[in-house]
Amino acid sequence: MLARVRGRRLVLFAFILLSVILAAGCAAGGDEAGPNTSNVNQGTGNQGNDNSSESPEPDSSGNDQEQAGGEVNLYTARHYDVDQELYDQFTEQTGIKVNVVEGKAPELIERIKREGASTPADLFITVDGGILNTAKTEGLLQPIESEVIDQQVPADLRDSEDHWVALSSRARIIAYAKDRVDPGELSTYEDLASEKWKGRLLVRSSTNLYNLSLLASLISINGEEAAEQWAAGIANNLAREPEGGDRDQAKAVAAGVGDIAIMNTYYLGRMSVSDDPEEVKVAESLGVFFPNQDTTGTHLNVSGAGLIKHSQNKENAIKLIEYLTGKEAQEIISQANFEYPVNPEAELPDILKSWGTFEHQQIDFAEYGVHNPKAVEIVNKTGWK
Numbered sequence: 001m002l003a004r005v006r007g008r009r010l011v012l013f014a015f016i017l018l019s020v021i022l023a024a025g026c027a028a029g030g031d032e033a034g035p036n037t038s039n040v041n042q043g044t045g046n047q048g049n050d051n052s053s054e055s056p057e058p059d060s061s062g063n064d065q066e067q068a069g070g071e072v073n074l075y076t077a078r079h080y081d082v083d084q085e086l087y088d089q090f091t092e093q094t095g096i097k098v099n100v101v102e103g104k105a106p107e108l109i110e111r112i113k114r115e116g117a118s119t120p121a122d123l124f125i126t127v128d129g130g131i132l133n134t135a136k137t138e139g140l141l142q143p144i145e146s147e148v149i150d151q152q153v154p155a156d157l158r159d160s161e162d163h164w165v166a167l168s169s170r171a172r173i174i175a176y177a178k179d180r181v182d183p184g185e186l187s188t189y190e191d192l193a194s195e196k197w198k199g200r201l202l203v204r205s206s207t208n209l210y211n212l213s214l215l216a217s218l219i220s221i222n223g224e225e226a227a228e229q230w231a232a233g234i235a236n237n238l239a240r241e242p243e244g245g246d247r248d249q250a251k252a253v254a255a256g257v258g259d260i261a262i263m264n265t266y267y268l269g270r271m272s273v274s275d276d277p278e279e280v281k282v283a284e285s286l287g288v289f290f291p292n293q294d295t296t297g298t299h300l301n302v303s304g305a306g307l308i309k310h311s312q313n314k315e316n317a318i319k320l321i322e323y324l325t326g327k328e329a330q331e332i333i334s335q336a337n338f339e340y341p342v343n344p345e346a347e348l349p350d351i352l353k354s355w356g357t358f359e360h361q362q363i364d365f366a367e368y369g370v371h372n373p374k375a376v377e378i379v380n381k382t383g384w385k
């Protein structure tokens, strides 16, 4: 019996140690580089090194709660300082300890699959609705039953069967050089493929999931053929071969390499408060345009949390999601990261208010995952690198 308790303590210690190592290895960058996942649906065992030898031993003994409030184990592909701050606050308020394992989304999915019924994971947190849907279709999640969450998060920001719930959202918009582009010239994503933008458009590599999910949404809305023509038009209009992340496209517009860039909103928010005065200048020189307001809406993506099917701390996991989608936590996430809150009660940071409100695409986020393989095929064909 004593040996079993010691064994459990050792397991817990190993788990905490691993969490600390992983957290330390992933500094304050956020998902700056963006998820580079060419196909979120592939991935049966070929995701390479996911440090499986360092995995915490699953605790098969059930509720091994070392602390008054127990614990909750997160596998997360989000790497923001603000996330950890919120986990700490949650622990302070509830006594529930939050153990964090960080990794890339496809690796975490593989790991949860491999660990099966004895996985220590309670929640899977990641960016991109397509990946959250992949976790669902792989059978890794279960419904989250909580009236608090249903009240705090609108239904269109939750999985249709509540297997996951969004924690924040971001819009993929057109940033334009205020001194050279009249926003009256801008209209839709579709229009960016037209001749008038030749040599003026900047966007990061098509292998990035932000672009693949945008393309997947256009496949869903306009069909495969139109989406392929669109991707070819984008490739044809680029001011330079894709390089860098979204932030680099903004800098290139400010430097005059091109006139407009497709990018996520929160990068402009972050640049506006950057320690680097050059980044502040870049953010100030750009305008934000929400495309497709008269048609199908602006492309929106989410970060979200899915409840693991074999969660051994289900109640605590749901409590954590209730906390993270509460007004207070939502305002903290939005103020720190400039993502949009999912809770309509949360107040927006001033810069987000200044961009105004917008209509977003009305499609199931699951579609991003469903059309991902086709999107990969299209960009490979059209030469958008």
Ligand SMILES: [Fe+2]
Pocket (backbone or CB within 6 Å): 031, 032, 033, 034, 264
């Ligand atoms: Fe990002």
